[in-house]
Amino acid sequence: MPIVVFGRILDALGCCIGYRKCRTSSFLPTSELMPFSHQHLISARDLTADDILNIFERSTDYLEFLRSSDRKRNDLNGVSVVLAFFENSTRTRVSFELAAKRLSAEVTAFQAAASSVAKGETLLDTVLNIETMKVDILIMRHHHSGAHEFLTARQGRVRSSIVNAGDGQHEHPTQGLLDAFTLYQKFGSPTTMLKGMKYCLVGDILHSRVARSNIPIFQALGAEVAVCGPGTLMPNLDAFGVRIFSHIDEAVEWANALNVLRIQHERMQQGLIPTIREFVQQFAVKRHHIAQKPDLAILHPGPINRGIELEAEVADAAQSLILSQVERGVAVRMAVLALLAEARKRNHS
Numbered sequence: 001m002p003i004v005v006f007g008r009i010l011d012a013l014g015c016c017i018g019y020r021k022c023r024t025s026s027f028l029p030t031s032e033l034m035p036f037s038h039q040h041l042i043s044a045r046d047l048t049a050d051d052i053l054n055i056f057e058r059s060t061d062y063l064e065f066l067r068s069s070d071r072k073r074n075d076l077n078g079v080s081v082v083l084a085f086f087e088n089s090t091r092t093r094v095s096f097e098l099a100a101k102r103l104s105a106e107v108t109a110f111q112a113a114a115s116s117v118a119k120g121e122t123l124l125d126t127v128l129n130i131e132t133m134k135v136d137i138l139i140m141r142h143h144h145s146g147a148h149e150f151l152t153a154r155q156g157r158v159r160s161s162i163v164n165a166g167d168g169q170h171e172h173p174t175q176g177l178l179d180a181f182t183l184y185q186k187f188g189s190p191t192t193m194l195k196g197m198k199y200c201l202v203g204d205i206l207h208s209r210v211a212r213s214n215i216p217i218f219q220a221l222g223a224e225v226a227v228c229g230p231g232t233l234m235p236n237l238d239a240f241g242v243r244i245f246s247h248i249d250e251a252v253e254w255a256n257a258l259n260v261l262r263i264q265h266e267r268m269q270q271g272l273i274p275t276i277r278e279f280v281q282q283f284a285v286k287r288h289h290i291a292q293k294p295d296l297a298i299l300h301p302g303p304i305n306r307g308i309e310l311e312a313e314v315a316d317a318a319q320s321l322i323l324s325q326v327e328r329g330v331a332v333r334m335a336v337l338a339l340l341a342e343a344r345k346r347n348h349s
């Protein structure tokens with residue numbers, strides 16, 4: 001039975017027996033979930049299933065709002081947000097900026113290349129200086145894995161809420177959330193979450209912070225997770241409890257959804273794959289794969305390299321959710337910012 005049908009049946013049963021009451025939107029009332037109480041969003045591993053459902057419930061409302069003719073709400077009125085990107089970004093930066101602006105936050109973008117970090121100031125000093133100008137939320141992308149954890153490990157010194165927009169090869173939690181939200185809206189429900197879904201990350205897992213955030217989020221929602229890629233682009237995954245495939249054909253046969261990742265040449269120390277041609281043969285998603293399995297969902301966090309990790313036609317096919325991910329990304333980031341701001345208010349009142 002397709003998992004979406006299974007999910008709807010369980011949901012209907014849940015409503016009938018009063019296991020969990022449904023609202024008209026079929027989402028759980030927030031009161032039945034543990035409130036979102038985090039100061040920061042650094043790692044997807046810190047999020048419980050309730051945290052994720054809280055974010056999804058709010059994202060659903062925001063997505064509806066984004067699709068209406070209205071463009072502004074006041075949820076973050078009086079909240080000051082700084083964007084600090086020490087590494088290139090297109091989607092994530094624009095998405096966070098729009099998310100904050102559409103909720104009426106006061107937004108300042110910080111030009112990392114032109115900052116005093118380039119003059120030798122430490123990251124912590126930079127952050128403490130920005131904070132003292134009454135900043136509530138600092139959204140940061142940094143090339144060093146663990147940069148955010150380093151800042152927040154200094155209990156009591158960093159007072160703003162730090163949001164990780166990607167750190168080195170480590171994590172990218174809002175990307176994991178928006179990937180999961182895209183599939184949750186297609187296949188999931190509050191009661192079944194993503195239970196029964198078979199989800200496979202494909203390609204360069206070694207260098208991917210997206211993979212490291214996706215795995216715990218999908219597992220928290222009950223999905224079975226696998227990875228598929230060359231052994232040389234595979235980190236040690238013993239602690240993750242994921243299945244490993246070494247050919248795209250096996251992954252296609254097993255999965256309900258594939259999240260296809262880019263080969264990150266800029267992070268490679270030496271040639272970890274023999275040639276791009278051989279990588280394409282063994283790991284790229286091709287037209288015949290989606291023709292053979294028309295209900296297979298295709299995701300990609302972007303930027304895509306057409307003809308390498310997937311054939312160009314696959315990116316544009318009906319099964320491709322790539323642009324849906326980007327659209328939902330704004331709603332998910334609005335939800336994250338709003339929930340962090342509300343938690344700050346509760347903690348400071």
Ligand code: NCD
Nearest residue numbers: 091092166172262301302303
């Ligand atoms: C990813 C990133 O920068 O981590 N993209 C994104 O944020 N949408 C993935 C990548 O660079 O390949």
